[in-house]
Amino acid sequence: MNNTSSNLSNNNNPDDDIYYKNKDNNFLGKVIAIANQKGGVGKTITSINLSAYLSHYGYKTILIDLDPQGNSTSGLGITLKDVSTSIYPLIIYGEDPNKALLKTKYKNLKLIPSSMQLAGAEVELVTVFKRELRLKEVLQRLDEPYDYLLIDCPPSLGLLTINAFAATKDIIIPIQCGYFSLEGVAQLLNTVDLVKRNINPKLEVEGVLLTMYTRSRLAEGIANEIKNYFKEKLYKSVIPKNVRLDEASSHGEAIISFEPNCKGAKSYNELAKEVILRYQNKISPITLQ
Numbered sequence: 001m002n003n004t005s006s007n008l009s010n011n012n013n014p015d016d017d018i019y020y021k022n023k024d025n026n027f028l029g030k031v032i033a034i035a036n037q038k039g040g041v042g043k044t045i046t047s048i049n050l051s052a053y054l055s056h057y058g059y060k061t062i063l064i065d066l067d068p069q070g071n072s073t074s075g076l077g078i079t080l081k082d083v084s085t086s087i088y089p090l091i092i093y094g095e096d097p098n099k100a101l102l103k104t105k106y107k108n109l110k111l112i113p114s115s116m117q118l119a120g121a122e123v124e125l126v127t128v129f130k131r132e133l134r135l136k137e138v139l140q141r142l143d144e145p146y147d148y149l150l151i152d153c154p155p156s157l158g159l160l161t162i163n164a165f166a167a168t169k170d171i172i173i174p175i176q177c178g179y180f181s182l183e184g185v186a187q188l189l190n191t192v193d194l195v196k197r198n199i200n201p202k203l204e205v206e207g208v209l210l211t212m213y214t215r216s217r218l219a220e221g222i223a224n225e226i227k228n229y230f231k232e233k234l235y236k237s238v239i240p241k242n243v244r245l246d247e248a249s250s251h252g253e254a255i256i257s258f259e260p261n262c263k264g265a266k267s268y269n270e271l272a273k274e275v276i277l278r279y280q281n282k283i284s285p286i287t288l289q
Contacts (some may be wrong), residue, residue, distance in 0.1 A: 002176040007100035029060075029146040030279055031139065031168040032206065035161060038184045041176040042211035044071040045245050046268075047152035050172075053272030054255030055109035059147035062101070065114035066135070066160050068121070072152040073113040076104050077252030086115035091134045091163070092124055098143050106254065124160045132199055155190045163194040170206035172275075174239075175226060177210055177219040182226070205230075207278070209271065210237040237271040240264060 034047045044067065051063040065072040066087060070080045085100040090112070101110045125131040139149065151164045165171070171192065175181050189205070196203040208230045210223055225233050239245075242264035248255045254267040 001086055009206045010092045028139075029148055030041075030170070031149045032150070033153055033161075033168045033171045034166040034174065035164065035188065036169055036173050036175065036184070037155050037188055038156045038176075038180075039155040039159070041181075042174045042209075042239060042245075043155065044075060044152055045249060046172070046174050046209060046211065046239070046271075048074050048249065049245070049254050049256070049268040050272055050275065051109055051148075051150050052106050052256045054150075054264055054276070055106045055270055057276065059108060059274065059276075060082045060144075060149045061109050061150065062112060062146050062151065063109065064135075064151045066114070066118075066164055067114055067152050067154040068119040068160075068193055069154075070114035070116070070118075071249070073111065074087050074252060075249040076109075076111055076254070078102060078104075078113055080113070080115060083115050084111045086113045087135075087138075088115050088121055090138045092121060092128070094137070097138050097141050105257065107225075120158070125159045125163075130196040131159060134160050136139050136167035152205065154229045157187065161191070162195060162199075165192065165203055166199045169200075170204060172207050172209060173205060174209045174211045177213045177222050179218065179222075181222050205233055207268065207275070208234045209237070209239065210234070213238045214239040214241045222223055235271060235274055237274050239267045239271070242267075 002104050025033040034043055034050075047063060051061050055061045063076070071082055074082065083102075085095065087094040087100065087256035090097050090100055097112065100112050102113060102289055104111055123196055125134065128134065130137075135151075151168065153161045153164045167275070173188065175185065190203065192203060208226065211224065213223070213236060223238075240263050242261045242262060245255055245264040251258060255262065255268060259265055
């Protein structure tokens with residue numbers, strides 16, 4: 001398989017897909033929020049593994065851990081107590097985001113980590129001017145353009161998630177194939193609509209991802225219901241329930257290095273290719289082998 005970089009940030013005609021620039025007037029790249037306020041749906045595992053596979057294909061990628069639980073941070077092998085600069089002071093105090101970027105074991109992947117302080121950020125943001133735009137302003141201060149910037153949102157619809165929605169054009173929604181899978185999705189879509197009407201008119205659901213899939217009548221029925229509702233927004237890639245994915249995160253690794261031949265790894269590899277191809281079809285053709 002060939003490693004191919006599209007240099008999305010160097011696209012000459014990016015206004016259809018990328019809608020804000022950094023301080024040097026360079027387009028930042030694709031900013032994607034991975035969000036679902038329902039916990040336990042594979043949101044963080046998707047954030048980690050999609051980021052790792054995008055970087056594997058040669059794309060300069062940043063994963064921003066906006067979840068106070070910090071699981072994307074620890075899931076990439078970084079201990080929260082060892083973090084010197086996290087997303088928290090960037091949002092609250094306007095510190096330099098370039099100093100917060102951490103290298104990971106994956107060549108093209110960097111991380112802006114979370115911290116325990118982030119748990120109180122929503123209370124502190126209440127009195128901050130332009131509180132819903134703090135994350136967008138953080139990203140605009142990045143010195144270098146990147147191909148993809150992924151945001152692991154918290155499992156809530158508070159100010160941190162609103163910040164993520166204000167800073168992006170696209171949202172990926174992971175949905176677990178379980179009985180309560182659609183619970184809360186309507187509320188999430190209502191929040192998306194509110195942000196779109198009042199803050200960010202270019203906000204859209206880019207894709208919906210089925211996670212923790214096991215073959216059963218119930219799972220198939222739920223999958224069909226989701227497909228009927230979201231139609232072409234639903235990714236063809238389906239993430240199976242796979243214990244190796246959880247084991248990889250517990251060891252501070254993405255599945256691509258932990259167990260690259262397991263079903264979960266193959267599924268996230270296919271998802272990454274699907275995400276890349278969707279964006280490339282909007283800009284210029286690309287072939288992944």
